[in-house]
Amino acid sequence: MSKESKHFDTLAIHAGGSASPDGSLTPPLYQTSTFTFETAEQGEARFAGIEEGYIYSRLGNPTVKLLEERIAILEGGEAGLSFGSGMAAVSAVLFAVTKSGDHILCSQGLYGCTFGLLQMMKEKYNIEHDFSDMNEEEEILSKLKPNTKLIYIETPINPTMKLIDLQKVVQIAKSKGIPVVVDNTFCSPYLQKPITLGCDIVVHSATKYIGGHGDVIAGLVVGKKEFIQQVAMTTKKDIGGIMSPFDAWLLLRGLKTLPVRMDRHCDNAEKIASLLKKHKNIEQIFYPGDTEHSNYGIMKKQMSKPGGLISFTIKGSKKDAQNILNRLQLIKIAVSLGDTETLIQHPATMTHAVVPEESRLDMGITDNLIRLSVGLEAWEDIWEDLNQALNRM
Numbered sequence: 167m168s169k170e171s172k173h174f175d176t177l178a179i180h181a182g183g184s185a186s187p188d189g190s191l192t193p194p195l196y197q198t199s200t201f202t203f204e205t206a207e208q209g210e211a212r213f214a215g216i217e218e219g220y221i222y223s224r225l226g227n228p229t230v231k232l233l234e235e236r237i238a239i240l241e242g243g244e245a246g247l248s249f250g251s252g253m254a255a256v257s258a259v260l261f262a263v264t265k266s267g268d269h270i271l272c273s274q275g276l277y278g279c280t281f282g283l284l285q286m287m288k289e290k291y292n293i294e295h296d297f298s299d300m301n302e303e304e305e306i307l308s309k310l311k312p313n314t315k316l317i318y319i320e321t322p323i324n325p326t327m328k329l330i331d332l333q334k335v336v337q338i339a340k341s342k343g344i345p346v347v348v349d350n351t352f353c354s355p356y357l358q359k360p361i362t363l364g365c366d367i368v369v370h371s372a373t374k375y376i377g378g379h380g381d382v383i384a385g386l387v388v389g390k391k392e393f394i395q396q397v398a399m400t401t402k403k404d405i406g407g408i409m410s411p412f413d414a415w416l417l418l419r420g421l422k423t424l425p426v427r428m429d430r431h432c433d434n435a436e437k438i439a440s441l442l443k444k445h446k447n448i449e450q451i452f453y454p455g456d457t458e459h460s461n462y463g464i465m466k467k468q469m470s471k472p473g474g475l476i477s478f479t480i481k482g483s484k485k486d487a488q489n490i491l492n493r494l495q496l497i498k499i500a501v502s503l504g505d506t507e508t509l510i511q512h513p514a515t516m517t518h519a520v521v522p523e524e525s526r527l528d529m530g531i532t533d534n535l536i537r538l539s540v541g542l543e544a545w546e547d548i549w550e551d552l553n554q555a556l557n558r559m
């Protein structure tokens with residue numbers, strides 16, 4: 167029976183099997199640092215790669231391996247790799263592909279620490295980067311250089327929720343032989359599968375929707391077998407930002423309910439967005455499911471649903487925005503996203519506080535912008551809390 171031909175919801179529960187040698191329903195947690203060899207010769211054969219098997223958990227672990235197989239199947243890729251955080255995954259990929267003197271083309275607007283990492287790569291290792299809004303073919307082509315080794319994209323872009331047409335970028339990248347990496351954190355493979363759209367590599371902060379319960383920090387990468395092996399044997403093995411077996415176990419549990427959770431996140435967000443849009447104290451909403459969103463067409467084309475994140479500007483100041491957050495009772499003030507709880511944050515002073523003001527304003531991150539990660543509570547209760555805070559402005 168080929169499990170890979172089953173529906174996404176089934177694969178989220180069964181893909182890759184169970185890793186259980188003794189029939190336990192849930193995957194066993196191999197909480198071990200190392201693996202014993204029966205003989206010295208077996209140890210020699212394992213190290214030589216002649217005999218398959220485990221050696222040491224930084225190199226591989228059965229619980230972690232099952233998660234890697236499952237995410238690869240869910241993303242429609244050949245192989246997966248796990249890391250101790252989303253940033254460990256992002257940095258392992260960027261460092262595996264580039265060397266001093268190379269160039270990366272990035273989407274305009276990136277996760278704050280990815281922005282910081284690129285800055286460091288430039289300053290310390292002479293690996294340069296440029297930004298593009300990736301809207302116009304001409305503009306993308308004009309920013310590609312002979313030494314461009316990678317196109318790195320986030321879509322939707324945090325926190326302004328602009329989208330990039332992945333197939334359009336892939337077409338240009340393929341003509342130049344440049345691989346495309348997508349940070350798929352905001353969507354999860356349930357809403358968007360970049361590899362099936364022609365992209366080469368997907369990275370995830372599994373901390374967010376994949377874990378889904380706010381109890382683990384982790385990262386994942388999916389791509390071609392050869393590329394994944396290269397990363398595994400270089401930047402993963404030797405820099406060592408690995409995922410613990412327990413975190414892999416938590417993520418395997420999280421994945422089982424990803425489809426049902428995402429459906430509810432999306433349904434709740436749709437309700438909240440439509441109510442926010444009509445509120446007298448709201449200036450503008452940024453939500454890909456809004457038919458007036460400038461990238462609504464791209465959303466329809468490449469995402470199965472608009473996701474659970476909404477950003478909005480209020481008719482007011484930074485102080486008004488902070489007061490709204492302070493008046494909330496059910497909704498928690500916190501960064502991160504994709505958790506069961508509805509979370510709210512103020513990007514200008516929190517997630518994007520490190521970005522210089524001018525770049526921040528260029529990115530559309532004004533002082534009256536608020537980002538909401540809609541959780542799994544009843545939408546009526548989320549709205550009641552938000553509405554009372556907005557009404558008292």
Ligand SMILES: *Cc1c(COP(=O)(O)O)cnc(C)c1O
Nearest residue numbers: 251252253277349351371373384
């Ligand atoms: C959170 C996040 C990251 C970083 O992931 P960590 O697990 O916090 O290291 C990268 N990209 C995006 C889009 C994120 O939201």
